[in-house]
Amino acid sequence: xxxxTQTPRNRITKTGKRIMLECSQTKGHDRMYWYRQDPGLGxxxxxxxxxxxxxxxxxxSDGYSVSRQAQAKFSLSLESAIPNQTALYFCATxxxxxxxxxxxxxxxxxxxxxx
Amino acid sequence: xxxxxxxxxxxxxxxxxxxxxxxxxTSGFNGLFWYQQHAGEAPTFLSYNVLDGLEEKGRFSxxxxxxxxxxxLLLKELQMKDSASYLCAVGLGYNTDKLIxxxxxxxxxxx
Numbered sequence: 001x002x003x004x005t006q007t008p009r010n011r012i013t014k015t016g017k018r019i020m021l022e023c024s025q026t027k028g029h030d031r032m033y034w035y036r037q038d039p040g041l042g043x044x045x046x047x048x049x050x051x052x053x054x055x056x057x058x059x060x061s062d063g064y065s066v067s068r069q070a071q072a073k074f075s076l077s078l079e080s081a082i083p084n085q086t087a088l089y090f091c092a093t094x095x096x097x098x099x100x101x102x103x104x105x106x107x108x109x110x111x112x113x114x115x
Numbered sequence: 116x117x118x119x120x121x122x123x124x125x126x127x128x129x130x131x132x133x134x135x136x137x138x139x140x141t142s143g144f145n146g147l148f149w150y151q152q153h154a155g156e157a158p159t160f161l162s163y164n165v166l167d168g169l170e171e172k173g174r175f176s177x178x179x180x181x182x183x184x185x186x187x188l189l190l191k192e193l194q195m196k197d198s199a200s201y202l203c204a205v206g207l208g209y210n211t212d213k214l215i216x217x218x219x220x221x222x223x224x225x226x
């Protein structure tokens with residue numbers, strides 16, 4: 001089974017709709033992240049969380065909100081979707097400082113289209 | 116501001132060697148990462164450099180010069196399956212929790 005899972009994998013929605021993207025992990029990592037990827041712009045950080053009570057804005061948080069329901073679950077919400085939020089969204093996790101597991105581990109992505 | 120530059124596209128021949136360069140100017144530095152990403156798939160971790168020098172891992176090697184703000188990824192004995200995007204990322208903050216990514220280099224390997 002995959003260590004980091006995302007649901008849904010693909011979603012088409014209309015402008016103005018609320019949508020939630022979900023991420024679950026079995027790696028036991030405390031730290032979780034949401035990114036979006038657009039052609040020519042690379043991966044950009046939306047929000048990140050270092051534990052259940054810790055939520056931080058990333059570089060492009062406007063129009064998004066998150067919820068860390070448990071150590072293993074981190075959800076991203078678009079309260080009122082707009083077409084320029086059409087992108088590939090990735091969830092990632094990382095281990096605590098001082099551990100040998102370096103780097104972030106990515107889920108398979110959610111392709112979101114807003115019409 | 117944060118700036119990470121890498122070429123947009125590169126092509127190479129199966130069996131050859133290719134070097135993908137990355138230069139960075141960031142407010143803080145706590146390591147440089149390389150990720151591989153096949154089209155439509157998740158990025159996967161390739162390498163991490165925090166000290167100057169070369170790190171070798173099988174067919175892939177990564178080099179870092181902190182004083183020059185420069186890194187490269189070297190891929191040897193290229194295979195068709197190496198066709199992918201290669202993402203350079205700088206770790207910021209304590210223990211590299213925050214990563215700033217370059218826009219990626221799309222590598223196409225031809226027979």
